[in-house]
Amino acid sequence: xxxxxxxKGLSKRFGGLRAVQDVSFTVQENExxxxxxxxxxxxxTSFHLITGFHRPDAGxxxxxxxxxxxxxxxxxxxxxxxxxxxxxxPFGAMTVLANVMTGAFLRDRHVAAAERKALEAIEFVGLSxxxxxxxxxxxxxxxxxxxxxxxxxxxxxILLLDEVMAGLNPSEIDQAVALVKKLAxxxxxxxxxxxxxxxxxxxxxxxxxxxxxxxxxxxxxxxxVENPEVIRAYLGSYxxxxxxxxxxx
Amino acid sequence: xxxxxxxxxxxxALAIVVMIALPQIVTSSFAIDIFIRILLFSFIGVAWNLMxxxxxxxxxxxxxxxxxxxYTSTIMQVNYGISPWIGMMAGGVAAMLASLPIGWxxxxxxxxxxxxxxIATAQVLxxxxxxxxxxxxxxxxxxxxxxxxxxxxxxxxxxxxYYYVVLGLLxxxxxxxxxxxxxxxxxxxxxIGEDEDAAEAIGVNAPKVKRxxxxxxxxxxxxxxxxxxxxxxxxxxxxAFSFNVSIEAALVSIVGGIGTLWGPVIGTVxxxxxxxxxxxxxxxxxxxxxxxxxxxILMAVILWRPTGLIGFATDLYHxxxxxxxxxx
Numbered sequence: 171x172x173x174x175x176x177x178k179g180l181s182k183r184f185g186g187l188r189a190v191q192d193v194s195f196t197v198q199e200n201e202x203x204x205x206x207x208x209x210x211x212x213x214x215t216s217f218h219l220i221t222g223f224h225r226p227d228a229g230x231x232x233x234x235x236x237x238x239x240x241x242x243x244x245x246x247x248x249x250x251x252x253x254x255x256x257x258x259x260p261f262g263a264m265t266v267l268a269n270v271m272t273g274a275f276l277r278d279r280h281v282a283a284a285e286r287k288a289l290e291a292i293e294f295v296g297l298s299x300x301x302x303x304x305x306x307x308x309x310x311x312x313x314x315x316x317x318x319x320x321x322x323x324x325x326x327x328i329l330l331l332d333e334v335m336a337g338l339n340p341s342e343i344d345q346a347v348a349l350v351k352k353l354a355x356x357x358x359x360x361x362x363x364x365x366x367x368x369x370x371x372x373x374x375x376x377x378x379x380x381x382x383x384x385x386x387x388x389x390x391x392x393x394x395v396e397n398p399e400v401i402r403a404y405l406g407s408y409x410x411x412x413x414x415x416x417x418x419x
Numbered sequence: 420x421x422x423x424x425x426x427x428x429x430x431x432a433l434a435i436v437v438m439i440a441l442p443q444i445v446t447s448s449f450a451i452d453i454f455i456r457i458l459l460f461s462f463i464g465v466a467w468n469l470m471x472x473x474x475x476x477x478x479x480x481x482x483x484x485x486x487x488x489x490y491t492s493t494i495m496q497v498n499y500g501i502s503p504w505i506g507m508m509a510g511g512v513a514a515m516l517a518s519l520p521i522g523w524x525x526x527x528x529x530x531x532x533x534x535x536x537x538i539a540t541a542q543v544l545x546x547x548x549x550x551x552x553x554x555x556x557x558x559x560x561x562x563x564x565x566x567x568x569x570x571x572x573x574x575x576x577x578x579x580x581y582y583y584v585v586l587g588l589l590x591x592x593x594x595x596x597x598x599x600x601x602x603x604x605x606x607x608x609x610x611i612g613e614d615e616d617a618a619e620a621i622g623v624n625a626p627k628v629k630r631x632x633x634x635x636x637x638x639x640x641x642x643x644x645x646x647x648x649x650x651x652x653x654x655x656x657x658x659a660f661s662f663n664v665s666i667e668a669a670l671v672s673i674v675g676g677i678g679t680l681w682g683p684v685i686g687t688v689x690x691x692x693x694x695x696x697x698x699x700x701x702x703x704x705x706x707x708x709x710x711x712x713x714x715x716i717l718m719a720v721i722l723w724r725p726t727g728l729i730g731f732a733t734d735l736y737h738x739x740x741x742x743x744x745x746x747x
C-alpha cells in the first residue's frame with residue numbers, strides 16, 4: 171500500500187497559543203484515518219494547515235509524494251485533496267446542482283460535462299431529489315451531503331471531512347456513517363475529524379489522537395479506547411453520556 | 420421548454436426592433452437625451468454588475484475607469500488627432516492595466532474596507548489629473564473640438580446617432596454578461612461572492628478570477644467614459660472622475676437586481692426616468708424634489724426588495740405561474 175499523505179513535524183502558533191505542535195502521522199492509500207481530540211486540540215487547525223488555508227510555521231505535508239506546504243487552497247485541491255468545513259459553507263443562492271457543478275469545473279470547463287459529473291456526485295451522496303433546491307433551504311444533513319458532493323466533484327484522491335456528523339440526530343448519523351463507508355469503498359483515502367465516537371469506531375481503521383496541539387497516541391480503534399493517556403485526556407468525558415449528538419458543534 | 424425558448428427569441432427580436440425604431444418615432448431631443456442617459460448608465464451598471472453583482476465585490480470606485488477611458492481618448496484626439504474610436508479601445512486597455520495594481524491593492528481587503536479602498540483610488544486619480552496641467556488641462560478641463568458631422572471621429576449631427584452608438588455598447592455589455600453567466604466563469608463568480616473560502620476549497624483560484632473580472636469590468640466602464648466625453652464635448656477631472664458615476668453604477672444594479680443580466684437596465688430605466696421627469700416637471704418650482712423621490716425609491720427597494728426589482732418580478736411570476744399550472 172502506498173502512502174497517500176505524509177505529515178511531518180507540523181507546527182503552528184497563533185500569538186502565544188501553540189495550536190499545533192510537531193504533529194506527524196501517515197495515511198495509507200485507501201485508508202480511513204480519524205483525527206480525534208478534545209475541543210481546541212488542533213484538529214481543525216491541522217486541516218487548515220494541510221489544505222493550505224493556513225501556512226504552518228514548520229513541518230511538511232506530502233500528498234502522494236508532493237510537498238503542498240506553501241500552496242494555495244485551490245492548488246491543493248487541484249492536486250487531488252478536497253475538504254469539507256466544520257460549519258458547512260454552501261453557496262446559498264445557488265441550487266444544489268450549481269453548487270456541485272462549481273466543483274466539477276476544476277477538471278472540465280464545459281458546462282455539459284460539469285453537469286454530468288455533478289449529477290453523478292449528487293446521486294452518490296443521495297441528494298438527487300434536491301437537485302434544483304437553493305442550497306440555503308437544505309437541512310443540516312443535506313448541507314453536509316452537498317459539501318461532500320461538491321468536494322467529490324473535484325475528483326479528489328484524498329478527502330478531508332471536518333466534523334460531518336456534528337449537529338445530526340442518531341438516525342442521520344447512521345446515514346452519514348454509511349455515506350463515509352461508501353466513499354471509502356469507492357477507493358478514496360479519507361481523513362475524518364469527528365467527535366461522535368460511535369461513528370469513528372464504525373469508519374476508521376486508524377486513529378490519531380491530538381491534545382493541546384500534540385499527538386498523544388495513534389493506533390487501531392481498539393488500542394486507542396484502551397490507551398490510559400487517551401482516556402485521561404479525552405475519552406474520560408465520553409464514558410457515561412451517550413456517545414452521539416452534538417455537544418461540540 | 421422548447422416553446423419557452425422560442426418565445427424568448429421572439430421577445431428579444433421585438434425588443435431589438437423597438438429599440439432601433441425608438442429615436443425615429445420619438446424625435447424630441449429632450450426624450451432622446453433621456454434615452455441616451457438611460458442606455459449609458461445601463462451600460463455602466465452592466466459593467467459594474469459583472470464584478471459588483473455576480474462576485475459581490477462592492478466597488479464604489481468605477482469612476483476611476485470611466486475617467487481613464489474619457490481622458491485616454493480625449494488626450495489622443497485633442498493632442499494627437501487620433502480618432503476616439505481607436506482612443507476608446509486604448510482607454511479600455513489603459514483601464515484594464517490600471518485595474519491590475521488597483522485590484523492588487525484593494526482585493527487584499529474584504530467587505531466595507533474593499534469598498535472604501537476603491538473610493539480612494541478614484542479620488543486619487545481625480546487629483547492626479549487635476550495636477551497634470553501640461554497634457555490633461557488641469558482643473559479647467561477642455562472642450563472637444565467640434566468637427567460637425569464626423570462619424571469616424573465619433574461626432575454626429577443627429578442625436579439619434581449617439582443613441583445607436585450607446586445602444587451598441589449596451590448590447591455588447593449584455594451579450595458579454597450573458598456569455599459569462601452561462602459559463603464556468605459565472606459559476607465561479609457567484610461562488611466567490613457567496614463564500615470565498617468554500618470556493619477556494621473546491622479549486623477556484625479566487626484572486627485570479629477576481630482580477631480577470633475586474634479587468635473586464637474596468638475595460639467596459641472605460642468605453643462609457645469615452646462615449647460620454649464625445650457626447651457632451653467636454654472633459655474635466657470633476658466630471659470624468661465624478662463620485663456620482665461610481666454611485667450610479669452600483670445603485671442602478673442594486674435597485675434592478677445585482678447579479679442578474681437585466682437588473683442594471685431595469686434599475687436605470689426606473690431611476691433615470693423618474694429623476695429626469697421629476698426634474699423637468701418640478702425642478703424649477705420645488706427645488707431638490709427629484710433627489711427626494713430618488714432617495715425614497717432607493718429606500719423602498721432596499722427595505723422591501725433587497726433582491727431588487729428583478730427578484731420582485733420573479734416572485735410575482737412564480738406566484739402567477741403556480742396558480743395557472745397550464746402555463747407552467
